[in-house]
Amino acid sequence: MPKYGMVIDLQKCVGCGACAIACKTENNTQDRAKGQTYNWADFIMTTEGKYPNTKFTPRPVLCNHCTDAPCVKVCPVTPKAMHKHENGMTIHNQERCIGCRLCQQNCPYSAEDVDKKGVQYSVISFNDFTDEVHPFYKDTKEVIPGCTSSGADVSKKAGDMPPHRTIYKHSDYANVREKGKVEKCIFCEHRVSNGELPNCVVACPAKARIFGDQNDPKSEISLLLKKHKPVQLKNNKGELLKSGEKGTQPNVYYIRGFRGEAKKMAAAAPAKAKK
Amino acid sequence: MLKGKIIDKALNAGDCIETDRSRCMRMRFNRNECNRCIEQCRSEAIEISHDVSISSDKCSECMLCVSSCPSDCFEIKGHDFYSVIGKLRKLQPSIDSPVLGCRSNTKKPHHARTYCFGYLSEEHIIALYLYMQNPLQIDMTGCADCKNGFIADTLQKRIAAIEAKTSLKISGRIKPVRDIAELDFQDISYDRRGFFKALKNLTFIQAAGLFDNEESIEHTQSYSAKKLPFKRELLNRAIKILPDEIQKELLKNCYYDVNVTETCNNCFACVGMCPTGALKIENKDDDRELFFSTSLCNGCGLCKDFCMACSVNIEKGFSGGNPFEFYSAKNVLLCEV
Numbered sequence: 260m261p262k263y264g265m266v267i268d269l270q271k272c273v274g275c276g277a278c279a280i281a282c283k284t285e286n287n288t289q290d291r292a293k294g295q296t297y298n299w300a301d302f303i304m305t306t307e308g309k310y311p312n313t314k315f316t317p318r319p320v321l322c323n324h325c326t327d328a329p330c331v332k333v334c335p336v337t338p339k340a341m342h343k344h345e346n347g348m349t350i351h352n353q354e355r356c357i358g359c360r361l362c363q364q365n366c367p368y369s370a371e372d373v374d375k376k377g378v379q380y381s382v383i384s385f386n387d388f389t390d391e392v393h394p395f396y397k398d399t400k401e402v403i404p405g406c407t408s409s410g411a412d413v414s415k416k417a418g419d420m421p422p423h424r425t426i427y428k429h430s431d432y433a434n435v436r437e438k439g440k441v442e443k444c445i446f447c448e449h450r451v452s453n454g455e456l457p458n459c460v461v462a463c464p465a466k467a468r469i470f471g472d473q474n475d476p477k478s479e480i481s482l483l484l485k486k487h488k489p490v491q492l493k494n495n496k497g498e499l500l501k502s503g504e505k506g507t508q509p510n511v512y513y514i515r516g517f518r519g520e521a522k523k524m525a526a527a528a529p530a531k532a533k534k
Numbered sequence: 535m536l537k538g539k540i541i542d543k544a545l546n547a548g549d550c551i552e553t554d555r556s557r558c559m560r561m562r563f564n565r566n567e568c569n570r571c572i573e574q575c576r577s578e579a580i581e582i583s584h585d586v587s588i589s590s591d592k593c594s595e596c597m598l599c600v601s602s603c604p605s606d607c608f609e610i611k612g613h614d615f616y617s618v619i620g621k622l623r624k625l626q627p628s629i630d631s632p633v634l635g636c637r638s639n640t641k642k643p644h645h646a647r648t649y650c651f652g653y654l655s656e657e658h659i660i661a662l663y664l665y666m667q668n669p670l671q672i673d674m675t676g677c678a679d680c681k682n683g684f685i686a687d688t689l690q691k692r693i694a695a696i697e698a699k700t701s702l703k704i705s706g707r708i709k710p711v712r713d714i715a716e717l718d719f720q721d722i723s724y725d726r727r728g729f730f731k732a733l734k735n736l737t738f739i740q741a742a743g744l745f746d747n748e749e750s751i752e753h754t755q756s757y758s759a760k761k762l763p764f765k766r767e768l769l770n771r772a773i774k775i776l777p778d779e780i781q782k783e784l785l786k787n788c789y790y791d792v793n794v795t796e797t798c799n800n801c802f803a804c805v806g807m808c809p810t811g812a813l814k815i816e817n818k819d820d821d822r823e824l825f826f827s828t829s830l831c832n833g834c835g836l837c838k839d840f841c842m843a844c845s846v847n848i849e850k851g852f853s854g855g856n857p858f859e860f861y862s863a864k865n866v867l868l869c870e871v
Contacts, residue, residue, distance in 0.1 A: 337584060338584055354754075360801065388802065439758050
């Protein structure tokens with residue numbers, strides 16, 4: 260059985276956002292609202308220092324599909340709505356989700372409200388009980404009065420909701436989620452089971468995302484993990500797991516970070532400035 | 535093809551109870567320990583682990599699981615209680631005391647036949663009491679020879695329980711008859727036209743029975759779907775037409791009041807957990823609040839057990855205003871009686 264994982268090569272990633280857009284169109288996620296991001300592929304962007312000595316670092320983030328997933332442990336329903344598939348993916352079942360949000364509270368990479376918690380992203384997002392899903396495409400108000408059509412008009416003309424809806428079938432998942440249920444990255448399992456790669460991987464112009472089977476020693480991901488010293492995220496504040504620290508055993512790895520390089524650059528910078 | 539269906543139907547007659555795990559309290563919340571159906575089941579046919587299942591080999595079809603589950607996890611396939619009531623009501627002008635029989639007691643003539651009486655919960659009995667103008671005889675003369683004979687006692691206990699709780703004189707109108715000598719069956723006299731009409735109806739009902747279960751392969755609903763249990767629906771109908779006094783008695787003994795303390799942090803996990811939709815979120819000014827309606831509550835207590843802030847209280851008895859209205863769960867209602 261494969262154990263899927265992802266490696267992100269930070270020296271190849273420039274933070275262009277292609278992965279985020281590809282994910283949003285593939286998985287029909289809605290716009291960020293009320294502390295919920297609905298971005299299954301997101302970023303931690305850090306800007307340090309003062310102009311002209313500034314340092315900008317993008318770090319793509321997504322569900323870590325942890326081996327020891329706390330979201331699965333706390334799910335109260337039977338059979339669990341949040342569950343592990345044999346291929347290592349953490350998958351959420353729509354039918355069984357009651358919307359209690361325990362998974363969101365217990366995932367170290369998620370927040371119930373990113374605005375209130377002051378964090379940049381949340382792996383798990385919640386579709387509220389009372390708010391409409393994709394409200395923009397249900398709103399009949401013209402975007403610019405007397406000039407443009409409304410979101411509802413666009414989705415009516417396109418014949419789907421949202422208008423750009425990607426229609427796919429998944430054993431546990433609806434391609435557009437319902438009210439009162441959580442949602443998260445499913446590693447594009449619907450694509451992977453057809454022999455395709457996750458859409459974020461396909462979209463990355465720099466090939467910074469490498470997806471594959473960690474159990475296959477010859478796979479690109481296994482070779483990269485052997486060649487470079489990978490790091491894993493500890494939480495959604497950007498902290499990393501220290502060596503020896505297991506955390507929730509995330510299956511998304513980062514290689515070739517700029518940390519070492521950055522120190523060298525910082526050391527060189529004042530010397531340059533003096534000249 | 536039809537022949538195959540008929541044979542199938544005859545062979546599968548054993549499993550006439552459908553289970554819907556999404557309604558089971560233990561399936562909804564893994565720390566819940568509800569054991570009502572298992573305790574009631576004498577043939578140890580029910581198993582609850584990763585799913586709720588009834589072993590059709592063991593099940594004696596006493597239907598006690600159906601009546602004991604507060605949230606309708608078990609349902610009798612294709613059974614419509616209202617049609618039983620309708621059938622009996624139609625007879626009322628001509629028959630002094632109609633007889634309701636069970637399917638396994640085919641030796642005796644009955645005006646209407648139904649599954650084993652074990653499914654008749656207190657709510658069902660109240661409904662029968664309300665909708666019947668003439669006394670109804672429940673034919674239990676076959677119970678002594680039946681493997682489900684214990685149901686006769688259960689039914690009488692249930693009648694006694696209602697009479698203890700309320701001032702409804704159930705036994706005046708619902709009469710379980712155990713002694714053959716006491717059973718008084720009055721035959722319906724059909725004229726020519728009536729006979730053919732009855733024959734036509736019977737044929738239709740039998741034919742419909744062959745086709746009704748086409749789609750019921752997967753019966754589990756979405757866990758998030760809210761469904762009012764049938765028993766609660768019956769009781770809600772009953773309190774609408776009962777005199778005020780009895781309504782109050784029923785509200786006190788069969789309804790629940792849910793309220794939350796100040797520690798409630800508006801996480802609304804209870805709204806998702808509730809199987810019946812008794813809790814909902816209401817927008818109030820810029821804030822949101824938890825609202826509750828007793829008419830939709832089956833008293834399962836999942837909201838209280840699940841609340842992570844330990845803010846939810848559930849008490850038996852409703853003494854507020856209109857039981858069909860939603861009200862803020864934060865306004866603790868004080869007993870007025």
